[in-house]
Amino acid sequence: MSLSSLLNSLSDKSDNWSDFLLPSAINEAKQMVNSNSFRALFLFGVIAFLFMSLFLYNMPTSNDTGQIFFLLFSSIMDVGLILFIPLMIYQNMSFERSNGSFELMAITSITPLKIVLGKWQSGMLQGIIFGSIATPGLIFSYFFDGVAISMIFVSLVLTIIGAQFSILVSIFFCSLGVLKSTRLFLQVVTLISSIIILSFTIGFKSGLTYRDTALAKLFTTDFIIGFFIFLLVFLTVEILLIVISAAQLSPYSANKSSMPKLVFSVLVLEIGLIFIFETASYGSFHIMILSLFVHAFFSFFFMMEKDLLSKKLFDQLQKKENILKQIWKKLFYPGVSSAFLLYLTQIAFLGFSFCFCLMNSSPTYFRGNNEFNLLGVISCFVFYFSAIYLTVGGLQALFPHITTSAKAFASVFVLLLIFIIPFILYLNFENADEMLLMSIFYHLTERNNGDINYLNLVITILFLTPALILAIFSNKRKVEEVRAFAAGERGSV
Amino acid sequence: MTQDLVVIDKLTRVFAQTKAIDNVSFSFNAGDIFGFIGPNGAGKTTTMRILSTLDIATTGDCYIDGLSVTDNPEIIHQKLGFMPDYFTAPNNISIEDYLDYYARNYGLKGAKRRQAVERIIDFMDMKNIRDKFTSTLSKGMKQRLCLGRTLINDPQILILDEPAAGLDPRARIELRELLKILAKQGKAILISSHVLTELAELCDSCAIIEKGKILRAGKIDSINMELHSKTGVSVVVVLQSVVENALVAISELPFIENIEEITVGKKYQFSVIEPDQVATTLHRLVTKELPVMEYYLKEQGLEQLFLDVTKGVVQ
Numbered sequence: 001m002s003l004s005s006l007l008n009s010l011s012d013k014s015d016n017w018s019d020f021l022l023p024s025a026i027n028e029a030k031q032m033v034n035s036n037s038f039r040a041l042f043l044f045g046v047i048a049f050l051f052m053s054l055f056l057y058n059m060p061t062s063n064d065t066g067q068i069f070f071l072l073f074s075s076i077m078d079v080g081l082i083l084f085i086p087l088m089i090y091q092n093m094s095f096e097r098s099n100g101s102f103e104l105m106a107i108t109s110i111t112p113l114k115i116v117l118g119k120w121q122s123g124m125l126q127g128i129i130f131g132s133i134a135t136p137g138l139i140f141s142y143f144f145d146g147v148a149i150s151m152i153f154v155s156l157v158l159t160i161i162g163a164q165f166s167i168l169v170s171i172f173f174c175s176l177g178v179l180k181s182t183r184l185f186l187q188v189v190t191l192i193s194s195i196i197i198l199s200f201t202i203g204f205k206s207g208l209t210y211r212d213t214a215l216a217k218l219f220t221t222d223f224i225i226g227f228f229i230f231l232l233v234f235l236t237v238e239i240l241l242i243v244i245s246a247a248q249l250s251p252y253s254a255n256k257s258s259m260p261k262l263v264f265s266v267l268v269l270e271i272g273l274i275f276i277f278e279t280a281s282y283g284s285f286h287i288m289i290l291s292l293f294v295h296a297f298f299s300f301f302f303m304m305e306k307d308l309l310s311k312k313l314f315d316q317l318q319k320k321e322n323i324l325k326q327i328w329k330k331l332f333y334p335g336v337s338s339a340f341l342l343y344l345t346q347i348a349f350l351g352f353s354f355c356f357c358l359m360n361s362s363p364t365y366f367r368g369n370n371e372f373n374l375l376g377v378i379s380c381f382v383f384y385f386s387a388i389y390l391t392v393g394g395l396q397a398l399f400p401h402i403t404t405s406a407k408a409f410a411s412v413f414v415l416l417l418i419f420i421i422p423f424i425l426y427l428n429f430e431n432a433d434e435m436l437l438m439s440i441f442y443h444l445t446e447r448n449n450g451d452i453n454y455l456n457l458v459i460t461i462l463f464l465t466p467a468l469i470l471a472i473f474s475n476k477r478k479v480e481e482v483r484a485f486a487a488g489e490r491g492s493v
Numbered sequence: 494m495t496q497d498l499v500v501i502d503k504l505t506r507v508f509a510q511t512k513a514i515d516n517v518s519f520s521f522n523a524g525d526i527f528g529f530i531g532p533n534g535a536g537k538t539t540t541m542r543i544l545s546t547l548d549i550a551t552t553g554d555c556y557i558d559g560l561s562v563t564d565n566p567e568i569i570h571q572k573l574g575f576m577p578d579y580f581t582a583p584n585n586i587s588i589e590d591y592l593d594y595y596a597r598n599y600g601l602k603g604a605k606r607r608q609a610v611e612r613i614i615d616f617m618d619m620k621n622i623r624d625k626f627t628s629t630l631s632k633g634m635k636q637r638l639c640l641g642r643t644l645i646n647d648p649q650i651l652i653l654d655e656p657a658a659g660l661d662p663r664a665r666i667e668l669r670e671l672l673k674i675l676a677k678q679g680k681a682i683l684i685s686s687h688v689l690t691e692l693a694e695l696c697d698s699c700a701i702i703e704k705g706k707i708l709r710a711g712k713i714d715s716i717n718m719e720l721h722s723k724t725g726v727s728v729v730v731v732l733q734s735v736v737e738n739a740l741v742a743i744s745e746l747p748f749i750e751n752i753e754e755i756t757v758g759k760k761y762q763f764s765v766i767e768p769d770q771v772a773t774t775l776h777r778l779v780t781k782e783l784p785v786m787e788y789y790l791k792e793q794g795l796e797q798l799f800l801d802v803t804k805g806v807v808q
Contacts, residue, residue, distance in 0.1 A: 016603045023597035027583065027590070034585035034626075092583075099581045107545055107575050108598035108646075109567070 021125075023110060024118025028092065029125045045133040049073070053140055070141040074155050075202050077134035081127045081163035082198045086170035089123045090190050093174045094183050102249065112249040116171055116242055123167035131159070155205055162201035165234075168241050169193045175245040496559060497522045498681045499544070499650055503553035506539050512705050513539040516553070519700040519710035521683065523649065526676045528692040528699035529685040530799055536705040537685040538578070541652050544683070545575040557650060571599075574643035578655040580635040582627035588638060589614065589623045592645055599646040613641040617671075633664030640671065651675065653684045657691050669695055689799055701799060709798075716798060725750060725764035726771055730778060731787035732759050742781050746774060762791060 018026055032038050056069050096102050105115060138155065141147050173190045177183035497520035504517040514536035521527035531537050542548040544555045546566040555562045562569045582591055592613055596606045614623055617637050622630075630638065636656060643651060653672075657665050672695060676682055686692050692699065693713075700710035709716045732739060735758035743761055744752055748770045752763040765771050775788050 012604075012607075015607065019597075019602045019606075023594055026597065027586070027594040030590050031583050031585045034587075096581075096583070100577060100579055101581045101583070103547055103577070104575075104581065104595075104642075105598060107547060107570055107573070108595065109570055109600040110598045 022114055022118030022121050024115060025121035025125055028119075028122040029129075032126055032129070042129075042133065045130075049133055049137045053137055066141050066143075066147040070138065070147045070152070070155070071206055073134050073137040073141060074159070074205060077131055077138070078159055078162065078198055078201055078205075080130045080134070081159055082166045082201060083194045085123055085126050085130065085163065086166040086194050087187075087191065088126070089119060089167055090170040090174050090187055093119060093171065094177075094187070097174070097183070098180060106250075111246070113242070113246040115249055116175070116245045119171050120164070120168055120242075123171075124164055127160075127163050127167075151208065154208065158201055158205055162197050165238065166194050166197045168238060168245075169197070172241045172245045175248040496520075496556075498558060499683065500556040501540065501544065501553075502556065504540060504543060504550050504555065505552045506536075506543060506548065507551045514702075515705040517702065517705070517707050518553075519707060521681055521698055523679050523681050524676055525698055526672060526682045526684060526695045528696035529683055529702065530689065530692065530699055531685075531702035535702045537702060538654055540702070541575070541654050541683065541685065545573060545652055546570065547575070571646060572648055573650045573652065574646065574648035576639050576643045576651070576653045576656055578658060580639050582635075582638075584626075584628055586627055587624045588619055588627060588630075591627050591638065592641060595642050595645045601646070609645055609647075613645055616644070617641040633660050633667070636660060636664065636668065637671075640668070644675075649680060651680055651682045651684075653682065655685055657686055665691060713798065725766040726768045727762060727764055727791040728771060728774070729755075729760070729762050729787070729789055729791050730783075730785060733784035733786040735759050736783060739783060742783060743778070746777050746781075748774065 052072070056072075102115075106112075110118075135156070138152050142149055142152060170190045170193075173186040173193070174183065177186045499522075500520040502518055505515055506513045517536065517540055519527075529537050529540070539548065543550050544557075544562060546562050546569055549563060554564075557569055557572055560568055586594070589610060592610045593606065596609045601609050614620055617640070619634075619638070619641070622634070627635070627638065636659075640653075640656065643653075656672075657668055660668065669691065672682060672684070684692065684695065696713065698710075698712050699716070701708045701716075730743075736742075737758060739758055740752065740754055740761070743749060743763060748765055748767045750764045750766050752761060754761055765774050771790070775785065778785050778788070
C-alpha cells in the first residue's frame with residue numbers, strides 16, 4: 001500500500017468516525033479552527049501559560065505556592081470554559097436564528113433535539129480545545145507540594161460539570177427568545193447565569209483546596225447520598241432544559257414546550273421551598289426569591305406561547321355569544337392577556353413578600369419565629385394559586401364553553417387574595433397566633449427538627465399532579481381539534 | 494385522473510388581522526418549471542414557506558405525492574429542497590464544508606455523504622474553488638452554492654424563492670441553464686421571480702398572485718387563450734407594398750378593434766375580438782385586395798400576460 005492511499009484511507013476512516021458526532025458540533029469546530037481570532041487566542045494562551053509557569057517556578061516557594069498556582073490556572077480555565085464559551089455559543093446561535101440559518105436547518109432531516117444536543121456537543125468540543133491550553137498548567141501544579149493529584153482531577157470534573165451546565169443554560173436562554181430585543185435581554189440573563197455558575201465553581205474549588213479534610217469528606221456516606229440526590233435534581237433540570245430548548249426551536253410547535261416549562265418552573269419553585277424549609281437562613285432567603293423570579297419568568301413564557309387552538313377556531317366556537325361575553329372570554333383566552341394577568345399576580349406576590357419582610361425585619365409575630373417562614377407561606381400561596389390558575393386554564397381547552405368563567409373566577413380570586421391578604425396580615429399584626437389564614441398554612445411550613453417538611457412536598461405533588469395531567473390532555477385535545485378543524489376546511493384533494 | 498406531484502389546496506394564512514394568502518390553489522408536476530408571479534407582498538413567499546413546512550396554514554393544506562405537508566413534515570423534508578431569497582452561511586467555512594454540513598443534516602453518512610458533496614461540487618462546477626470560504630464568494634456564486642445546498646439530498650421538488658434576484662446577466666443565464674437541466678432530470682420546480690422575461694424562457698405554467706389571491710393559474714398558453722377569448726387576439730399584418738387607405742379598409746372589417754398603424758400604409762396591428770374569426774379575417778383582407786405578405790398572431794409574453802391579469806383586464 002502506497003503512502004498516499006494509506007493517508008486517504010486514514011482520512012476516510014476519520015471522516016467516518018466524525019459521523020458519531022452531531023453536524024452542528026463538527027461544523028462549529030471547523031469554523032473555530034478556521035478562525036484567525038481563535039488561532040491567535042490559542043497561541044497567546046499557550047505562550048501566556050508558559051510564561052506564567054516559568055514565573056511561578058522561579059518564585060520563592062512557600063507552603064501554599066502549589067495551591068496559588070493551582071487556583072490561578074484553574075480559575076483562568078473556568079473563566080474561559082464557563083463564561084466565554086457559553087457566551088460565544090449564545091452569540092453564534094442568536095446570529096443563526098436572526099439570519100435564517102435555523103430555518104434552513106429546520107427543513108432538513110435534523111430534529112430540534114439534535115440541534116440542541118449538537119450545540120451542546122460543540123460547546124464541549126470547544127471547551128476541550130480551550131481547556132487543553134490550561135490543563136498542562138494544572139498538572140504542573142502537582143509538582144509543587146500542597147495540591148494532590150485527586151484534587152486536580154476533582155477540579156477538572158467540576159469545571160466540566162460547570163461548563164456543560166453553563167453551555168446548556170446559554171442554549172436554553174437563546175431558544176426562548178424569538179424577537180431580537182428579547183434575545184438581547186436574554187443575553188444579559190445568560191451572562192448573569194454564567195457568572196453565578198462560575199462563582200459557584202471557583203468558590204467550591206477554593207473551599208476544597210484550602211480544607212485539608214475536604215477531599216476526605218467526598219467519600220463519606222452522607223456526602224455520597226447527598227451527592228446522588230443532587231445529581232438526580234441536576235440531571236432532571238438538565239433534561240428539562242434540553243427538552244424545552246428543543247421544543248422552542250421546533251417550527252410552529254411552541255405548545256410542545258408548555259409541559260416541560262411548567263414542570264421546570266414548578267421544580268425550581270420547589271427547590272426554593274426546600275431550601276426555605278430546610279435551613280431558613282439568609283442564603284435560603286436569596287434562593288427562594290430567585291426561585292420565585294424563575295417561576296414568574298416561566299409562567300410568563302408559558303402563557304405567552306402561541307396556542308395551537310387557532311384564533312379562528314376559538315372565534316368560531318364563540319361566535320354565538322354576544323359581544324360582551326366574547327370580550328370577556330377573549331380576556332381569559334390562553335395568550336397574552338392571561339399571561340399578563342398571571343405575571344402581574346406573581347410579581348405582586350413577590351413585591352408583597354419583599355415589602356412585608358422589609359417592614360418587619362425582626363418581629364416575633366409568627367410562630368415560626370422569623371420572616372423566612374412567612375416567605376415560605378407566601379411562596380405556598382404563589383405556588384398553589386398558580387397551580388389552580390394553570391389547572392383551570394387547562395380545563396378551558398377541554399371544555400371551552402364551560403370553563404372560561406371558572407378560569408375567570410380563579411383569576412379574580414387570585415387578584416382578590418393579593419389585596420386581601422396584606423390587610424388580614426396587617427389587622428392581625430399584634431396577634432399573630434390568631435391569624436386565620438396563616439394558621440391554615442402553618443402546618444405546611446413548620447419545620448420538623450431541621451428536616452425538610454415532607455408534608456409540604458406531598459401536598460404540593462397532590463396539587464401539581466392534576467395540573468400536569470390536565471395540561472397533557474388539554475394539549476393533546478387542542479392538537480386533535482385543530483387537526484379536525486383544518487381537515488374539515490381542507491376538504492379532499 | 495392522476496394527481497399532480499405538488500398540489501396547493503385552498504391555502505389561507507392569516508397573520509393577526511392580515512390575510513397574507515386567501516384560498517390559494519394550484520398544482521404542478523414532475524419535470525415542470527412552474528412560475529409563481531406577483532408583486533411584492535402578494536403572498537408568494539408565504540405560500541412557499543407553507544409548502545416548505547416552515548409555516549402552517551390557517552386553513553387548507555399542500556400535498557406532495559399525496560402527502561399532507563402539515564401532517565408529514567419529516568417525510569416532506571426528504572422530498573423537498575427550499576432555496577430562500579437570502580443566502581446564509583456561517584463564517585470561516587469552505588464551500589466543501591458547507592455542503593458537507595448540510596449533507597450531515599440530511600442524515601447522509603460516510604461514503605454516501607462524500608459522494609453527495611462531490612456530485613454537487615461537480616454539478617455546480619465548483620471543483621477549483623471548493624476550499625474557498627463562503628464569505629469570499631460573489632453574489633452569483635453564493636446563489637449557485639445555495640442551489641447546490643438545496644440539491645444535496647437529491648429532492649424531487651425544488652422551491653426557489655427569487656433565485657435570480659441581484660444576479661448579473663451571465664449568472665442568470667447560468668442559473669437558467671442549471672434549472673433546465675434539473676427539470677429534464679424530472680424535478681418539479683416552483684420558482685418565483687420579478688424578472689418575468691427570465692421566467693418566460695423557463696416556465697410553461699404559472700400562477701399569478703396579487704393581494705394574496707390567485708388571479709390565474711395553469712399553462713401559459715391556456716391562460717393566454719382564456720384572456721384572448723375575452724379581450725380578443727392581437728394580430729399583425731404586413732403588406733407587400735404601401736397601400737393607400739389600407740387603414741380604412743382594415744377598420745371596415747367586422748370583429749376588429751384597436752387598430753394601430755405601425756408603418757404607414759404597410760404594417761398594422763389590431764385585435765380580432767372573436768378568436769375564431771382570425772382565419773376569416775385573413776380571408777377578408779385578401780378579398781379586399783390587400784397584398785398580405787405576413788399575417789401572424791402577436792406573441793403574448795409572460796410580461797404582457799402578467800400586466801393584463803394584474804391590471805384587472807379579465808377580472
